[in-house]
Amino acid sequence: MIIYQSGLITLDYDPATDILYIEWPDVQDFLVLEIRQALSILVDHIKSYDIKKLLIDSSRASLEIPGDEYKEVLMEFGKNLMNTRLEKLARISTPNAMRENKVTEAQQDVHFTISLRTFTEKKEAISWLKGKVAEEA
Template sequence: MILYQSGFLTLDYDPATDILFVEWPDVHEFLVPEINQTLQILVDHLKSYDIKRLLVDASQAALEIPPQEYKEVLKEFGLNLMTTRLEKLARIITPNPAREHNVEEAKQEVGLTLRLQTFPDKQEALLWLEEEG
């Protein structure tokens, strides 16, 4: 069920598994404030629907902002995620090692308290999200 859709972001929720699926948006035509606003929409939906599991597909997203700015976006997003009741976040990784490094750095700097795992494909990520505990 589509909870939200714009030209930048689609939030697809499966109530049976309590998993929200989002494809990470391309970040080349937008400014950092627009990116933060879009991610806040995601956080607001996590809160409104009391969602416990999130699957982010970052595998195809283009990124054309400086690494430090991207890390700051990730840190703010991580802090905002910790204001929700989200328990598990699965990410489908990018083929870009520098971006993955930014994700790890942001996770450490924020002290992310929810369980976060990265996966090479959607099927493995869904299996992990559906596991109890």
């Protein structure tokens, strides 16, 4: 069920599995301020619905913001997520190696405490979120 929709993001929540799905769009035409606002809305909905599992599909995302600014946005997002009751975050990776490196750096810099795994396929990510894939140590 769609719990939020804007020109930038759509939040699709499945209450049966407690998984919130967001497909990150091609955001070349959006400003960093709009991206931050969208991430803030995402965190607010995670809190409001007490969501435990999040799937972010970044596979088609293309960002036109500098790497350091991107990392700063990610760090802020990570800190905000840690103030929710979210337990698992699955990401479908971007094809952009620099962006993936910034995600890893931001995760380490904020000491991200939520269980996070990155996948290349949505099906694998959903299986992990549902607990059908062995946890990695």
